[in-house]
Amino acid sequence: MPKRFMSLIGPFIGLILVIVLFGALEPAFLSTRNLMTVAIQTVIVGLGAIGMTFVIVSGGIDLSIGSVIALSSVVTALCVRAGLSPATSVAIGVAAGGMCGALNGWLVTRLSIVPFIVTLGMMGIARGVAKWLSAEQTVTPSPEASEALASLATKTATSPGIWITIALAVAMALVLKRTVFGTYTYALGSNEDTARLCGVPVERTKVWIYTLCGLFGGLGGVMTFARLSVGDPTTAIGKELDVIAAVVIGGASLAGGKGSILGSMVGALLMAALANGCNLTGVPNFVQEILIGAIIVAAVAVDRVRAARA
């Protein structure tokens, strides 16, 4: 057991370091209000990272999640604008993401195309569909119609978005560690041939994994809409890389078989805290980008060194 937590120490130390550093530079960083902002800024990448953890642990990758977030935000906005109830709009927005994921999974298994290519294709397709549905404009429902969903992303300690994310992270962490499905996910990523030999339903499990990732992308899209109150087909460009970075910083291996939801959440928080701290202290944007890039490489390097010593 302790070994499992060992692999989380690196990202945790990184996160604490970032918090202490910016706290010292700018006391306002540690204010409740600002920490809530960090938490809210983590929500979208965090939700994506939950789904992405399953995909990466299974040895796959999903490059389409940024586009899926955009598509889902547009679909949600269209539903709200059409006067559907908030619950229905959320359900349809999440389902739109799930469909993209299911299609990814189906293509990966049925056509035996590597996930990188399938999801690279989906990245373009979902983005294109989002622009098509929105006629290449932001979809803006009336403020009254958006109100209910906007409350998901309020900047208070009771902000539902944060608690939904935490609850889902805990639930999915349990699913990954404690269910047959989660075990199959690790088995697929560790050695697909072994999984096949053991009668693991390889194809079906993969379709579920990509669908799950799509659903979380869809939820990320709903949250994006909640925050902006518009459906923007050009939102979340490049977000897939943030999500993948969060998962990798959290200790997952792109080769599969390794990773945890908790680690991915720490990774997502680390990136959000860094971005927020840099903004507060007036560090230019390009420095942030350099820092995040360096952290990704450092996180994997630390993991390497530790694995070599063990």
Place this chain on the structure above:
Amino acid sequence: MKTERDSNPLLLMSGVQKRFGGVVALGGVDLEVRRGEVHALLGENGAGKSTLMKVLSGAHAPDAGECSLDGAPYAPSGPQDALERGVAMIYQELNLAPELTVAQNVLLGREPRGALGWIQADEVQARVASALEALGAEELQPDTLVRDLGPGQRQLVEIARALVEDAQLIVLDEPTSSLSQGDTRRLFEVVKRLTGEGVAVIYISHFLEEVQEIGDRFTVLRDGETVGAGVVRETSLEELVALMAGRSLDEFFPKVPHEPGEVILELEALAGEPLPREASLSLRRGEVLGIAGLVGAGRTELLRALFALEPVRSGEVKLNGAVSPARSPRERLDEGVGLLSEDRKGEGLALDLDLATNATLSHMTPFSRGGWIQPSERRAAVERWIERLGIRCTGPEQRAGDLSGGNQQKAALARLLHHDVDVLLLDEPTRGVDVGAKVEVYRVIGELAAAGKAVLVVSSYLPELFGICDRIAVMHRGVLGPARPVDERTEEEVMSEATRGFKEEVA
């Protein structure tokens, strides 16, 4: 022919110790290797051979003990340094770049360069050609891609690489485990050639027959210590086994009495794509049936087609008298048929996952409710198999890849036991497994038969088939011959069927 210089050992290690945390890997190893000899290093997996070789290659620094090479203190800082001192390691898993040519691989990292850093093509040709000639492997073309070579030829390329560096001591780690008999003979010739020129060879192998043939002297390790050394010719197989395992050869194939019952599995002219071409047999409960044959005859393909991992072209599989056209391993497992893969690391186990997951992956229902796993129940189930099979590990959470070969194999076997299959298809169940673990695998096979399970064993090691099977069938070029009782067979006859095919059945 021995000269004065030969009497001084080339490599001398004494009292070498190495511990990892609290685990003593080497507790005092003495090893003396002379020029021009083949020195067999024997020991079960976990005896400390790999650790010793890592000390020798500079991958690990010893905690205590003396090492000298050619009279000078020897403490390499790493494999490259070791190579510069003339010590080359050739591992089981060959380290070649398949997309590069023979010449590029042989000189990888030490290409002769001209003034501007350009590689000197004629110098490359000359050096590679001379290395291949020294091996007597002139038929290898320097510009062939390594990808197009067979395992035996690849090994020659590795050895050529060592020769280019003027190695005085070459370590061959299980060099024949993936070689055909022809390639093995070839390797022996190469080894003799090298030792004839004064190179020393440390030869690590589980195949004691090979050691008896090629080895000059030997050293046996057990539990991290040198427990014996001597001249191979003056030592019997029994003595070697006794030294390695601390047990005699009589106990090698433990006899568990078992009685064949009703027929459980029947194959009728089963054919795959492209192998096997035709396989018919019937297997009873409580019976161990062996399949002998050459590598490539289609034995593995037969098991895989039977287990629905490979497509079946024609023919029938009957289980308990009913035709069963299963389309996936899952369906076979549900019918009570399980396969132990010959490729333990590539397919048999998920090395990054823990022992518990590996042992239970095919059958998690006993300790899961609605898809949720009960960790304590799973732990208890796995601990039972650890105990029953004597798996040496730190616990169910240990990573499978960190287990020794024998214990990995037991973990893979534990999966079939845990699944409680009725028909076990075992493909080379003791390959790359140390003597102690072999005996335990044999014991488990016997116990399974006694418990009414049916066992089909594919093995390239004839004494093993004769030691554990009730009947043996031979596969030749994709066709499975008739299974006959072991007492009516001889090793010579089986070899002859394997190489030349079957005599006409006498009516």
